[in-house]
Amino acid sequence: MDCQTLWPSFTDGMMDTKMVHFLTHYADKIESVHFSDQFSGPKLCKSTEGQPLKLPDTKRTLLFTFNVPGSGNTYPKDMEALLPLMNMVIYSIDKAKKFRLNREGKQKADKNRARVEENFLKLTHVQRQEAAQSRREEKKRAEKERIMNEEDPEKQRRLEEAALRREQKKLEKKQMKMKQIKVKAM
Structure with a gap:
């Protein structure tokens, strides 16, 4: 059994004797247990579209992965054997709800x-x-x-002049900023 955590206090708070009992007695049926207060989904391989521009949304999550006996041909008695694990899930939910770092x-x-x-x-x-x-x-x-x-040549000319004025205004602002930077540098 491998336990990875960023905060030892979390492990101490969540791994009480009852939880350790579940994990040791049903170790063959438990694939993984993942608790997170900011889970953003499974990590995907690098895609062709590149990196997303914002951090993914996160949510509180408890993930339990179990090895179900029968490998696809599961019988009711196999599922009944997993009942204690369902009790562990409920217990973990209650425990995580009460836990504070x-x-x-x-x-x-x-x-x-x-x-x-x-x-x-x-x-x-x-x-x-x-x-x-x-x-x-x-x-x-x-x-x-x-x-x-634009159909009307007069209106087209006015629009072009307005666009040109806007561009010149932007250039003047940029030049003023450059002058201010040079003055501050001296």
């Missing part, structure tokens, strides 16, 4: 989760920038297309 464990968990989120944001920063750039380009393209599709 101590202050130190909670701080450590929050610190680790903040570190994971920071690393994730660093990894996805470039992708988010590329997505924002493509949205800006698409918006520009749609605006140019709207101007070109």
Whole structure:
């Protein structure tokens, strides 16, 4: 039997004598037991679409995987043999519902989760920038297309001038920021 945990206080709180009894007596029927307060689903292999741009949604989860005897040809007596394991599941649900991490464990968990989120944001920063750039380009393209599709030449000219003024305003703002940065640097 292998027990992996990030917080020893959790193991101490959940693994009482009754739980240890279940795990030792039915070790051949238990494949895995997974408790998590922020489970985001099974880890998938790297896909072709790349990294998602936001962290997956999480939820509280208790996962139990059992080895059912009979390998597909299960009889009622085989299922009755699993009844104590169902009692273990109910017991675990009640135990997990009452369990609270101590202050130190909670701080450590929050610190680790903040570190994971920071690393994730660093990894996805470039992708988010590329997505924002493509949205800006698409918006520009749609605006140019709207101007070109305009029937009235006078209105088309006014729209082009307005677009040109907006572009020049953006450039002026950028140049002002650059001047301010240079002044601060001196």
